[in-house]
Amino acid sequence: xxxxxxxxxxxxxxAAVAVFLLPRFISDFRAQQLAYVGIYFIALIGLNLLxxxxxxxxLGHGAFxxxxxxxxxxxISHQEPPLELLGHQFTxxxxxxxxxxLAGLLAGVIxxxxxxxxxxxxxxxxxxxxxxxxxxxxxxxxxxAGFTGGGGGINFxxxxxxxxxxxxxxxxxxxxxxxxxxxxxxxxxxxxxxLYYLCWTIALVLFGVAWLLLRGRLGRSLRAVRDSELAAxxxxxxxxxxxxxxxxxxxxxAGVAGSLLAIATTFVNPETFPITLxxxxxxxxxxxxxxxxxxxxxxxxxxxxxxxxxxxxxxNAIPDFIPVLGDIDTDSAGAPAVAFGVVLILIMLAFPGGxxxxxxxxxxxxxxxxxxxx
Amino acid sequence: xxxxxxxxxAGLGSGAIYAALALALVLIHRATGVINFAQGEMAMFTTYIxxxxxxxxxxxxxxxxxxxxxxxxxxxxxxxxxVIQPVAGASVLTVVIMTIGLVLVFNGLAPLIWSAEIRAFPxxxxxxxxxxxxxxxxxxxxxTFAVVLVLVTLLWAFFQFTKTGLALRASxxxxxxxxxxxxxxxxxxxxxxxxxxxxGAVAGIxxxxxxxxxPNMMQATLIYAFAAAVLGGIDSPFGxxxxxxxxxxxxxxxxxxVDFVGADLRLPMALxxxxxxLLVRPAGLFGKPVQRRx
Numbered sequence: 001x002x003x004x005x006x007x008x009x010x011x012x013x014x015a016a017v018a019v020f021l022l023p024r025f026i027s028d029f030r031a032q033q034l035a036y037v038g039i040y041f042i043a044l045i046g047l048n049l050l051x052x053x054x055x056x057x058x059l060g061h062g063a064f065x066x067x068x069x070x071x072x073x074x075x076i077s078h079q080e081p082p083l084e085l086l087g088h089q090f091t092x093x094x095x096x097x098x099x100x101x102l103a104g105l106l107a108g109v110i111x112x113x114x115x116x117x118x119x120x121x122x123x124x125x126x127x128x129x130x131x132x133x134x135x136x137x138x139x140x141x142x143x144x145a146g147f148t149g150g151g152g153g154i155n156f157x158x159x160x161x162x163x164x165x166x167x168x169x170x171x172x173x174x175x176x177x178x179x180x181x182x183x184x185x186x187x188x189x190x191x192x193x194x195l196y197y198l199c200w201t202i203a204l205v206l207f208g209v210a211w212l213l214l215r216g217r218l219g220r221s222l223r224a225v226r227d228s229e230l231a232a233x234x235x236x237x238x239x240x241x242x243x244x245x246x247x248x249x250x251x252x253x254a255g256v257a258g259s260l261l262a263i264a265t266t267f268v269n270p271e272t273f274p275i276t277l278x279x280x281x282x283x284x285x286x287x288x289x290x291x292x293x294x295x296x297x298x299x300x301x302x303x304x305x306x307x308x309x310x311x312x313x314x315x316n317a318i319p320d321f322i323p324v325l326g327d328i329d330t331d332s333a334g335a336p337a338v339a340f341g342v343v344l345i346l347i348m349l350a351f352p353g354g355x356x357x358x359x360x361x362x363x364x365x366x367x368x369x370x371x372x373x374x
Numbered sequence: 375x376x377x378x379x380x381x382x383x384a385g386l387g388s389g390a391i392y393a394a395l396a397l398a399l400v401l402i403h404r405a406t407g408v409i410n411f412a413q414g415e416m417a418m419f420t421t422y423i424x425x426x427x428x429x430x431x432x433x434x435x436x437x438x439x440x441x442x443x444x445x446x447x448x449x450x451x452x453x454x455x456x457v458i459q460p461v462a463g464a465s466v467l468t469v470v471i472m473t474i475g476l477v478l479v480f481n482g483l484a485p486l487i488w489s490a491e492i493r494a495f496p497x498x499x500x501x502x503x504x505x506x507x508x509x510x511x512x513x514x515x516x517x518t519f520a521v522v523l524v525l526v527t528l529l530w531a532f533f534q535f536t537k538t539g540l541a542l543r544a545s546x547x548x549x550x551x552x553x554x555x556x557x558x559x560x561x562x563x564x565x566x567x568x569x570x571x572x573x574g575a576v577a578g579i580x581x582x583x584x585x586x587x588x589p590n591m592m593q594a595t596l597i598y599a600f601a602a603a604v605l606g607g608i609d610s611p612f613g614x615x616x617x618x619x620x621x622x623x624x625x626x627x628x629x630x631x632v633d634f635v636g637a638d639l640r641l642p643m644a645l646x647x648x649x650x651x652l653l654v655r656p657a658g659l660f661g662k663p664v665q666r667r668x
Contacts, residue, residue: 123466136645337482344475
């Protein structure tokens with residue numbers, strides 16, 4: 001164990017403690033939002049492992065999240081008539097948290113298999129193929145309605161397996177009261193807080209796993225594949241093995257994130273995982289910094305808050321201009337997309353390293369200042 | 375048999391639209407080695423401009439059509455100068471991310487300016503059919519096909535017989551050598567983007583009467599155009615046009631005669647075509663196989 005690793009472990013421990021104490025200080029609504037940040041964080045780690053570290057562009061990671069989300073939804077939900085695939089009926093009612101590893105594994109296996117045709121696709125062509133996958137997947141989901149619920153999707157709000165808190169009306173004050181959720185003898189006051197703990201526990205574990213995987217031989221090999229396939233191959237890195245492995249691990253992360261997203265929304269349909277989700281994930285990776293790990297938190301925060309709050313405030317600041325074109329529709333859903341796009345382009349032009357690059361620069365300046373003082 | 379020809383003729387109309395957009399993709403790919411993921415959204419946006427000129431400002435169809443093409447050219451030209459040129463030497467990933475940024479901007483701007491309401495779009499061609507034997511030919515399809523054909527011919531003539539066209543081809547083929555003989559390569563690339571935007575605008579305007587005008591109208595068409603470009607060979611303009619027509623007709627026939635595919639799986643079929651062509655013959659039907667330099 002190197003000395004810098006000691007500092008890293010300590011920082012990670014402190015961050016973990018902070019993450020677990022945070023719900024004491026924030027509202028239920030914020031806890032829900034931060035749970036989503038955790039979900040995006042997991043997906044971004046996965047995507048960055050593939051795109052930032054191994055150099056394989058994926059514009060279709062939403063499709064792997066879709067696989068994870070649908071796995072969870074199909075296993076939990078209790079539909080009448082039951083969902084059916086090749087004669088096997090899925091009666092559902094599985095406990096929600098146990099579906100998460102299954103969702104990850106299924107997505108991981110499919111990702112690994114997709115890695116094989118992807119071996120023959122380089123750069124642009126891979127981007128093209130994954131983009132087409134993301135666009136085409138919802139059509140496939142709609143086609144097999146007997147198994148996936150089709151365009152209407154699967155609602156599992158009332159399913160037995162779902163962890164939920166009862167909401168009752170207090171007989172004296174007539175206020176809505178949410179009953180606590182008991183986990184391992186600990187009582188958690190609300191569903192949103194439970195969701196927060198669930199997402200962030202998994203996020204921290206998967207973050208640790210990614211860090212451990214990437215600091216050793218695997219990480220070096222993947223980076224070698226990104227920097228020069230020829231050099232990597234001639235140094236004995238098995239390209240096929242590492243690329244398919246990167247696809248598999250990356251899809252596992254996406255599957256887990258998709259599963260958590262389904263648990264959070266208690267509902268999936270093809271629109272839960274639109275093509276824009278895949279694109280937003282790429283934006284998140286760029287905001288965090290290609291090839292980075294913990295700065296991806298900034299990317300996750302960016303995705304969550306830009307979609308909802310920030311875009312709205314940005315939109316309200318737009319005056320009604322260009323009268324020739326007609327009235328600006330200030331209630332439209334377009335604002336987040338514009339904001340995402342503009343930020344993406346500006347970051348690529350001005351700070352190609354994203355948040356991670358910015359942190360490095362600041363740290364570099366600080367160290368240089370320190371050296372000068374010394 | 376009559377039914378077969380019916381489907382072929384109907385496929386030519388949509389095939390022409392795929393061909394136009396595929397040709398736009400190929401133009402940019404040849405010139406800058408980039409696939410412009412924003413090609414469809416730019417087409418959608420310029421179609422909105424055309425609609426705004428006609429509906430909000432009372433222009434009649436053809437003047438609005440021409441004006442839109444001019445605006446599209448300026449738009450494409452400007453985008454290359456402002457957004458793409460600064461990252462010209464960067465990695466493929468960087469340039470792809472830039473075009474993805476453009477996708478988001480245009481996809482968001484359109485509903486922001488004009489609202490996301492689905493709108494009808496006028497067609498310049500009468501909604502009638504010609505009857506030849508038992509095959510009825512929609513004048514819409516014929517008109518669409520004719521407009522794209524004229525445009526592609528003009529473009530071909532431009533590339534083949536004008537000095538600018540020669541410079542464009544030269545800077546796509548060998549930018550360094552072209553720069554040495556005095557071609558302003560940067561401007562040529564921008565002109566390429568402008569022309570691609572014009573082709574996109576034509577595809578958008580011609581498909582709007584059937585697809586209806588809405589911010590996501592070109593997403594599926596873009597995937598079909600990708601498939602067409604890949605099928606014909608991503609570096610072959612002729613291949614793009616041929617690929618578009620083959621794809622339009624082929625998808626129509628498959629949708630009609632293969633029950634399993636029907637109308638629902640048209641888009642996944644395009645995906646399948648992209649994957650199969652890339653895996654089996656990456657150069658496409660009409661492209662030259664490329665040796666990658668290591």
